[in-house]
Amino acid sequence: MTDSFNAALFLKSVSSSAGVYRMYNARGSVIYVGKAKDLKKRLSSYFRRNLPNVKTQALVSHIANIDVTLTHSETDALILENDYIKQYMPKYNVLLRDDKSYPYIFLSGHKHPRLAYHRGPQREKGHYFGPYPNGGAVRESLHLMQKLFPIRQCDDLYYKARSRPCLQYQIARCSGPCVAKVSDEEYQEQVKLATLFLKGKDQQVVGELVGKMETASQSLQFEDAARYRDQISALRRVAEQQEVSNDSGDMDVIGVYYSSGIACFHLLFIRSGKIFGSRSYYPAIPDKTELSEILRAFMLQFYLNFDSQRTLPKEIIVSHAFDDIHELELAIEQALSKSVAIKTKVRSERASFLRIAETNAHHAVETRLSHQNTVEERFLLLEEALEQSQAIARMECFDISHTMGESTVASCVVFNRQGPSKAEYRRYNINDITPGDDYAAMKQAISRRFDKIDASGKIPDILFIDGGIGQLRIAQKVVNEKFVHLDVAPTLIGIAKGEGRKPGLETLIYGENEIAFNLPADSGALHLIQHIRDESHRFAITGHRNKRQKTRNTSSLESIAGVGPKRRKALLQYLGGLQQVKGASVAELAKVPGISLEMAQTIHDALRG
Structure with a gap:
């Protein structure tokens, strides 16, 4: 690994999505291409202390840069990896130098056709599906086919020598044509469906299976119907549209x-x-x-x-x-x-x-x-813009989110010299305030944040408040009270939205003296403030939406003392639903099994608020 490549810094920003990575040497040449289901986990494995073999050690010693390309599935990553290998011919990859060596899935032309891996001249009669990017892709596909279609994958010698079903039949991965456990017609139907699936006609396969399931059900052949149902379910779970390998032109x-x-x-x-x-x-x-x-x-x-x-x-x-x-x-x-x-x-x-x-x-x-360099540069610009005498090591930003006062949530995000410190993000569920009172919400959030603060605690150098002068005043008052006995205290700055809420037009306000000022729209210092403000806003909205959804998904019956799961079930079943329960009289509620007249009165009063 070259001295210029900082592996620890690089790994901090790598996504955990599926994708492809390209490794470069100091001359800018691609030396290795790989794919991963989890890029962060896979790339981290290259930079541990005990590498598995000499080849990997040699590869890592030449890394000067790494590029990643995210994909929507591991299948896409596999195919894209092959495209990059053919393009760059990297030194440390196993290279297939011509298309003749690409593998196929082969469906033989026997009475009971078999599915098999094939590489080389296509001499045997049957259908060839492919080419696939590598042997691993074929084996994965064959493994999937075994789960979906009970077609034999054994070679002819093994097939002809059978006198009783093998293990594949026992675990429902083969229908057992070798010992006549399936009719020729049914086996050919499965071969037809497998052929359609390999041609990418997934929906046609599902449609035919749905028709077979309904026919079996109407004929009272419920075991067959259940088998088709399970096959349909499996198809829908595993079928993937190959987003990276269809003939869409240039x-x-x-x-x-x-x-x-x-x-x-x-x-x-x-x-x-x-x-x-x-x-x-x-x-x-x-x-x-x-x-x-x-x-x-x-x-x-x-x-x-x-x-x-x-x-x-x-x-x-x-x-x-x-x-x-x-x-x-x-x-x-x-x-x-x-x-x-x-x-x-x-x-x-x-x-x-x-x-x-x-x-x-x-x-x-x-x-x-x-990225550390970008963040460091912007921290320096912010220190200069705010005329800070000491370096800014930690910044926090608060925001409030709610819908018409419902499910109010406050967020606190943290930035340090490396950028966002997501492990230190916090959300505060705001309770016992007048719905929609952002001032009270901000006061509660700031109070809870600094409730037990001391000089050795994590005190931000800058505390941003996403809001106008009113919220800033509330926050400044709380901070003054909490830090009155300490020698240090954060500098509060409010971020007031500009005209039309357009980025670059924000007004910044000092909390101590309420002096307003602006920064140029192209200033790196303002971009850093916008970044922490946007992150705080995103984090608050996400928390609010989750809380709101949870609240709306919770039956109002659950909050009534004495109404447990059994009584809730009885009420809903007997009266026909929550709206019917809410509209029922005390007498109607008392007719529900397990509900006394006293409990009926309690439920009636609670539901009418």
């Missing part, structure tokens, strides 16, 4: 994400329906630039200054609309003598590719925002 797919002064354009280069490669671009953005203008400038420069080493696709798909799309199409046609269509609204496979591009753009921006 296109560039561009996902865009813009936040806190950083924009990422993540491009997927789709050729012959497969991801040929991907790359992220980070343009320099002038002050107060709208996303539409950023998009237009990027598209104009990227496609009119076209790299001759790349091929221009027939379609360019972009996640956001922008001005002059038609004019850009004409300009590209005139400059490069090739027509292209720029689209922003797509469906089906194209929409799947676009989701992958957007996911990666969002992840790239979040990674950059949390």
Whole structure:
């Protein structure tokens, strides 16, 4: 591992999603491509003390940089890994140098066909499905097929020698054609369904099985109906649409994400329906630039200054609309003598590719925002803007979220010199206040945060309040009371939303003297404040929505003393539902088994509030 690569810092920002990673050496060459169900866990394994073998040790010693591409499933990651290996031919990968060596799934032409792994010349009669990216993909698919369709996978010698069912029959992975445990017609039906499944016609397979289940049920053959039901259930659980390997032609797919002064354009280069490669671009953005203008400038420069080493696709798909799309199409046609269509609204496979591009753009921006160098630079700019005499080591931000006063939640997020410290985030369920009283909610949250604080506790250097002068005054009063006996206290700053709630127009207010000030919209210091404010807002909204949903999912009967699960069940069953229970009179409630007249009166009074 080269001295310039900081593995610990890199691993802090890696996602736990499925995806593909590319490792580079100091010269910028790809030396290894791999895929993982959990990128963070897999990449962490390379940087432990005791590496498993010499090859891995040699690989890690040459790592200068690592790139990751997120996918929506492990299957997508597997196929994308193969595409990258064919493109980069990395030194430390096992390389398949021509398509003749790619494996297939083979369905033989026997009376009782078998499913098998096949590599090499296709001499035997039957159907070949593939090619698959590697042997592992074929074995995974065959294992899945065993669960879905009870077709034999044993070789012919084993099949002919059987006199009694094997273990595969016992565990329902084979229907036992070798010993006539299934009729020829039923076996051929399963072969037909397996063929349709391997051709990607999942819905047709499910439709046929549903028809068979209904026919069996009407004929009172309930065991057969149950078997078809279980097969349908298994199909629906495991069937995946391969978002990365359908024949969708040539296109560039561009996902865009813009936040806190950083924009990422993540491009997927789709050729012959497969991801040929991907790359992220980070343009320099002038002050107060709208996303539409950023998009237009990027598209104009990227496609009119076209790299001759790349091929221009027939379609360019972009996640956001922008001005002059038609004019850009004409300009590209005139400059490069090739027509292209720029689209922003797509469906089906194209929409799947676009989701992958957007996911990666969002992840790239979040990674950059949390990157130590970026965060450190913005901390320095914030210290300069606030004229702090000492370094800012810890910042906290509070926000309040509710819906018309319902399920009020306060959030407290924490940033340090490395960025967000999510392990220290806290939420406070706000109770015993007038619904909608944000001042009382803020007072309760700040009081609980600093209820038992002392000089050795975690005291923020800066405490941001997402709100106007009223909430800031409440917070400052609480802090003054809590820190009156201490030599240290946080500096409070309110973040008041600007005109139209547009980012860059926020007004900042000191809590101590209520002096208002503004920072330039392109200031890194303001971007850091926006980042902690947005994170606090997100964390509060998530907590509020969860609490609101839980409250609405809880029956109002549960809050009545003496009404347990049995009585709740009796009330709902006897009267027909919660609304009927709420509308019932005391006499009607008393007729429910297990409900006395006194309990009926209690329930009646409680439900009418």
